[in-house]
Amino acid sequence: MQYWLFKTEPDAFSIDDLANMPKQxxxxxxxxxxxxxxxxxxxxxxxxxxxxxxxxxxDVGIVGLAEVVKEGYVDHTQFDPDSKYYDPKSPQDKxxxxxxxLQFKQKFSQILPLKDIKAMPDITEIGLVKKGHRxxxxxxxxxxxxxLLRKCQ
DNA sequence: GCCAACGTTGGC
DNA sequence: GCCAACGTTGGC
Numbered sequence: 001m002q003y004w005l006f007k008t009e010p011d012a013f014s015i016d017d018l019a020n021m022p023k024q025x026x027x028x029x030x031x032x033x034x035x036x037x038x039x040x041x042x043x044x045x046x047x048x049x050x051x052x053x054x055x056x057x058x059d060v061g062i063v064g065l066a067e068v069v070k071e072g073y074v075d076h077t078q079f080d081p082d083s084k085y086y087d088p089k090s091p092q093d094k095x096x097x098x099x100x101x102l103q104f105k106q107k108f109s110q111i112l113p114l115k116d117i118k119a120m121p122d123i124t125e126i127g128l129v130k131k132g133h134r135x136x137x138x139x140x141x142x143x144x145x146x147x148l149l150r151k152c153q
Numbered sequence: 154g155c156c157a158a159c160g161t162t163g164g165c
Numbered sequence: 166g167c168c169a170a171c172g173t174t175g176g177c
Binding site for chain 1: 169172173
């Protein structure tokens, strides 16, 4: 079992949107960064626990928890010319981009703000606290995951 | 394969 | 909206 943090812009898709989906499940499409893609393709496994993080908004931080319910498969939006995630250079027979399905587990009673995360002395490895890390999908070490989860509950 | 130019991300 | 830090692209 591994632990992850996925960023999302709440204006586009928030933790509440996830909670309101049928079966509270949604495919996490639109990842267009190779490093993040490699995580999705190779390392994100069924049952992995995922922090949902709101970025590019007024209150940035960890807002909830989800679980991987389907492992990496082809992200269909790369072939859709009407999608903002359309990638005309992705070969049909060898798709570049993959996605996973996440199921809502929990929305925390309050957000854990980025500045609080940065202030936690035992949180040093997660990409969020490292300068210049812009990955929208990042691994979280078990000890840091547990520490963050404790802070959220 | 280098690297400048450009585009994107994301906190503030 | 600014801008620093990255990632990607494409000419050479």
